[in-house]
Amino acid sequence: MRIQRLLFMGLAFALPGNLFPPAAWPQAAPPTAQVRARQLGVPFDGNPGPLDAITDVAGVEVGATTLISGSGPLKVGEGPIRTGVTVVLPRGKSSIDPVYAGWFSLNGNGEMTGTTWVEESGLLAGPVGITNTHSVGTVRDTMISWGLKHGVVGDAWSLPVVAETFDGFLNDINGFHVHPEHVISALDSAHGGPVSEGNVGGGTGMVCYGFKGGTGTASRVISKEFGGYTVGVLVQCNCGRRPQLTIAGVPVGREIPEGAPYAQLAPHPLAPGSQLPGSEAAGDVGSIIIVIATDAPLLPHQLKRLARRATLGLARTGSTSGNGSGDIFIAFSTANPGADKDRGPGGGPNTVQTISTERISPLFTATVEATEEAIVNAMVGAETMTGRDNHTVIALPHDKLQQALKKYNR
Secondary structure, eight states: OOEEEEEETTEEEEEETTOSOGGGSOBOOOOOOOOOGGGGTOOOOSOOOSSSSGGGSTTOEEEEEEEEEOOSSOBTTTBOEEEEEEEEETTOTTOOOOEEEEEEEEEESSOBTTHHHHHHHOEEOSOEEEEEGGGHHHHHHHHHHHHHHHTOSOSSOOOOEEEEEOOTTTSOGGGOOOOHHHHHHHHHTOBSSOOOOBSOGGGTTOEETTEEOEEEEEEEEOOGGGTOOEEEEEEEEEOOOGGGOOBTTBOHHHHOOTTOTTSSOOOOTTSTTOOOTTOTTSOSOEEEEEEEEEOSOOOHHHHHHHHHHHHHHHHHTTOOOOTTEEEEEEEEEOOSTTTTOOOOTTOOOOOOOOOOGGGOHHHHHHHHHHHHHHHHHHHHHOOOEEOGGGOEEOOOOHHHHHHHHHHTTO
């Protein structure tokens, strides 16, 4: 019988097939604490929050389900499986109150559902889901059913926001292994506090700059002079080529050239004559999804400006956002609760707060800094992984990263 391993935000479970309900899944010991980029001496700008995570923004919760099973040659529908789903809940599991939001596509070779309504209404109602390219539909539909059950979406209609990056180099992506129960588990397990990084959730099978990528997070707190607000970022990074990788201004990818996973690839089995996305010869390909949260009282057009600034944080790590890359970002504010509440006839207009356009620049800076660090944290937190057809993607070696930083006096 196939054994499927699921990891939920720091807790591990073993599930024989799908025979047992979640309550029966045996619990294992939590994993050891992960090393983060700051612990390795990477010099980042700005002042992080207590957790240096998106959950430093009060009320934000993150959940994930990680699916890892099988090895050896690809057998579509059977594995190997290296995938999962991550969810970000702006006001936690119990709130039906939407948040103001804005989104931006740097390069649209990817998907983020529900964004036409975000653009039109300026509102995000419910969680943001992130998974692999071919599991967006399952995650979207399950988020609707979960929201109806828990009363956190309206009973008339819902347009969930679900984004994706491609994990087909390591995962049996056409096996559709993300099922409704995995999405529900991610939503039910979502919480504040520390966020697991690297090979977790939707980031399980991702590759970033030719190293193992995945999920990463960081935060910044701006000075009290400008409101003392917090900006938190979570990324699912699957972008870039090895020679591009830059950390703290150091050309780390050129200093560590060995083990680039796409340097020699067999033809893509589903598209003869082509290679899997990520070819070292094909330019900056892959994708990255960036979710930005803040407690600053920003209106939708201001949040769209914030989402754009994630572009600069991504660029600091070396990306040029090539034709094959889906680089899509969304930003939301947890301020102004009840801003969209229908107060009925005669209830009067709603009152909201916002900061002056002249005082928004520190939030732009915070977004750039937190995005850069979140991407590096994703690689530092990831571990070497072997997946379909014995493809192996090495983790960013911590010792060689430190040597490169030292070489450039960083």
